[in-house]
Amino acid sequence: MKKLIFKNTLLYSIPDIITKLLPFITLPIVTRYLTIDEIGLIGIYGIVIALYSLFSQFGVAYVINSQWFKLSIKNREVLLYNLFLIGIILSFLAIILFLIIKNLITPLAIGDNWDNLKNLTPFILIQVFFAGVKSLFDSFMIITRNVILVLKLSIFTVVINTTLFLYMVIITSDIFYILGTQALIASFIGIIYSYIILKNCRFKFNKYFWYKTFFISYPIYIRSLFNFIRNRYDKMYIANILGSANFAIYNFAFSVSSILSLLGSAFDKSYSPLLIENISKNEKDNSALSFMIFLYFVIMVTILIIFFFLGKPLINLISNSLFRESYDYILLLFLNPLISSFALSSGNILIYYEKTKFILFTTVVQALITISFIVLFVPILGAKFAIISILIGTLYYSTHQYMVSKKLFQIELKENILIIYSFLFSLIIFDKVYFHFINFNLLSCLFIILYTFILCHLYYRYLRKY
DSSP states (O other): OHHHHHHHHHHHHHHHHHHHHHHHHSHHHHHHHSOHHHHHHHHHHHHHHHHHHGGGOOOHHHHHHHHGGGSOHHHHHHHHHHHHHHHHHHHHHHHHHHHHHHHHHHHHHHGGGGGGTGGGHHHHHHHHHHHHHHHHHHHHHHHTTOHHHHHHHHHHHHHHHHHHHHHHHHHTOOHHHHHHHHHHHHHHHHHHHHHHHHHTOOOOOOHHHHHHHHHHHHHHHHHHHHHHHHHHHHHHHHHHHHOHHHHHHHHHHHHHHHHHHHHHHHHHHHHHHHHHHHHHTTOOOOHHHHHHHHHHHHHHHHHHHHHHHHHHHHHHHHHTTTTGGGHHHHHHHTHHHHHTGGGTTHHHHHHHTTOHHHHHHHHHHHHHHHHHHHHHHHHHHOTHHHHHHHHHHHHHHHHHHHHHHHHHHTOOOOOTHHHHHHHHHHHHHHIIIIIOOSOHHHHHHHHHHHHHHHHHHHIIIIITTO
């Protein structure tokens, strides 16, 4: 099982990592043709799409993960068709809602930046519509472990997106044509996704699946709003209050740090079908999961250490020094996946047991914690404290879900030690960014000593017997 998990994690990671790295590889070209304000507007455009796409996100992954292994093959095909219908209906409703409230709600979210994006409305509509199709396709591919097809389509999408994006940047340097091209690509890929989904459907309306979807998803539908808030309120706040240039720096930091979160996402995609299947069979062997979580943690810490020492010159190199102020932001953001690593499997356990109301509750509390700290302290302590707010919310969310999932499945991953390691790394990063109690050389030594200790832990606990 460990080899299968590792292989699938690697395959899921490849296209995502390429997708995240390409913007940094191409950044020297982009910054030559676009201003920092224009780069910021492209990022804000993504926030608008995410804002209205959430109305078409009805928690399809939760429905599939909780029901798939309880159904026969024929009923799985019927479920897929009904989920596709629900997704299309909600996508149309999301478009209608956007057309009605776009000039009322959007300026509240992104401020005066909306005046520069109004002419992109047709492109926003296209990408909002196909967002629901992509969610269903991703969930279907993950549960059926169709890793190779996902890899091929992802690489194709990345290549065509990047090639046409750079072409439009160099030829036109106009945001309208750049984002218009991206919208057309999204519609083309969305049609391919729809064809693959329908090819695997049994065209039969089933009221029970609509009822079950509503029962499982309505808390998730509400959660989507709070999920959007907890993940993007800080960006909206900075874009609205500090402007597109400051948003560009802040958003750049998130783009860099998201490379770490890709590992968690790839791990979840590769392991979740196996975990859910094991739960359905009441198998509680968690040795493979424990090993993968610890290995995942070690890989993330390795990336953090590399960036700790080489981050500043790398940022200056790839951005022509345009984003040099983002170094401290990125260090803080790298802590986010570290402090949640011990709870990586909790979400899937809660989904299987259909605890969507509890997931809603923890998301609401996390969103309220994040927003409260941002509103109270960012005006006083600066934009960096927005990231501290995110870290505090993540710590609550991960801890609460881990405790409840452990009771449901009665598992003990024996990886509580990761909490201690995460705390120690957090102290080092906080001192580097905020306190400056320890000079850089001594701080670097502490970093290396702690990292060496973790590698020894990995070897003696998991690898020595191989």
